[in-house]
Amino acid sequence: MPGMESKDLCFLPGNELVRLIRGGEVSALEVMQAHLEQIARVNGQVNAIVTLVADRALDAARDCDVRLGRGEDCGPLCGLPVAHKDLAVTKGIRTTFGSPIFADFVPEEDAVIVERLRNGGALTIGKTNTPEFGAGSQTFNAVFGATRNPYDLQKTCGGSSGGAAAALASGMIPIADGSDFGGSLRNPASLCNVVGLRPSGGRVPTWPTQSAWFSLPVVGPMARTVSDVALMMSAIAGPDPRSPISIEQPASLFSKPLERNWKGTRIAWSPSLGGLPVEAEVTRVLEAHQRVLEDLGCIVEEADPELREADEIFQVLRAWNFELSYGELLKSARQQMKDTVVWNIEKGMRLSGPEVTAAERARTRLFHRMREFMDNYDFLVAPVVQVLPFDVNQPYVTEINGQSMGTYIDWMKSCYWISVTGQPALSVPSGFSADGLPVGMQIVGRYRDDFGVLQLGHAFEQATGYWKQRPAVS
DSSP: OTTOOHHHHTTSOHHHHHHHHHTTSSOHHHHHHHHHHHHHHHHHHHOOEEEEOHHHHHHHHHHHHHHHHTTOOOOTTTTOEEEEETTSOBTTBOOOTTOGGGTTOOOSSOOHHHHHHHHTTOEEEEEEOOSGGGOSSSOEETTTEEOEETTEEEEEOOSSSHHHHHHHHTTSOSEEEEEESSSTTTHHHHHHTOEEEEOOTTTSOOOSOSOTTOOSSEEEEEESSHHHHHHHHHHHOSOOTTOTTOOOSOGGGGGSOOOOOOTTOEEEEOSSTTTOOOOHHHHHHHHTTHHHHHHHTOEEEEOOOOOTTHHHHHHHHHHHHHHHHHHHHHHHHGGGSOHHHHHHHHHHHHOOHHHHHHHHHHHHHHHHHHHHHHHHOSEEEEESOSSOOOBTTOSSOOEETTEEOOSTTGGGHHHHHHHTTTOOEEEEEEEEOTTSOEEEEEEEESTTOHHHHHHHHHHHHHHHOGGGOOOSOO
16 A cells, blocks of 8 residues: 555554455555564564464465455455464364364364354464463463563463454454453453453354353454454354354344444443452553543443352353363373363362252342343443453462462453353453553443443543554564
8 A cells, every 4th residue: 555564554453454455445465465574573572373374365365356356245354364263163274272282283164253254254364372272361372382462572461362462462463353251352352452342142153162052151353443343243243053042133233333322321330340359550540431431421330230159150160161171181181281271170070960050040140130230230341350461471360469369260250250140241442551551441231232332342442542552562
């Protein structure tokens, strides 16, 4: 594109890139080449893209340009490079799940989200790093090592969609997919100054999976702007016969304008979700933004939902799902698994029927308490992460404000408590610490109001513009 360096092209929003490609102002090939050059420049420092398929990506970009030249519609994501989380199976492309057990595994099928991104016009450029089997909100594994935060290479990018967040933040890709059980789309988005949406269970169908009826693990979109996340949702949402819990509403729901009149919208402002320890600098950054929401026309009141049973629900159902997913693998490959994965599987093995029953009963009670709470509020706003990005060599947070964290996931309660409510939740950039580290704001919507969450995130983003601040590594 005349007058624009390829590096600058890599930091344009996806919506803008699609407009330029469709209008013939830049070719899909030029966009792909620019992103491959950016990967060559910065990935060695960040380690976010762990499998690169450059030749395949260039061929796909050339094909896209040919199709556009014939006047074909190449989809809402026309020509956008995309990288897939290394938990999502990709036909013909190595998928390791972050585990040495699968270091050389090449699937023979695509995950639904991969299919839909490709059918929507996105072009696969590679795979993004993840912790082993997505376990933990710090991205490192024995296959590829650690992914670093582009805003400070000595800090973690979060996880488990950490490679996706770091790649987005440093301009290596404009859009990415991820997954979220206890916060894996939201946590790294917050720590890397990008946007991550945890959709409602079934909004984006999950396949293949061994637990097709289980709604806690979801897959979803990440990007640098809310409008780009909405654009992705217009391609990846909608029902699929392979997912028995998929929501019947069409993906076109997310093609509508994000603008909205916010006058009188009621927001519950919950700085600690009822008493969770939160680092003072995180609280300071977030508190400055109550005024932003009020200036939009919202009525903001401090209020906490009653989430007292969320911790036990999550711990039990997560352990149950780990045993379901990896219990057989543990028998044959225990020595190749990291200790936290083994711990979670074995916790699932020790569960009794009554313990799972109690968790399901408690989750039902929690759902109704949250439903009643949200009858009074249109949205809940809270921290995404209770801490700032921490040392990349530290496996997980062990204490917050003097409070000890009992397990490798205890420090993520601000995310996983929301997961078990079933509400859609968005992490949107909301500023920086005194040391320049990103902080995200979590916007939680009413049951299945995914689009409303994007609308409020978009309004906040437009009012603040934090997404525009590039990292040191860019």
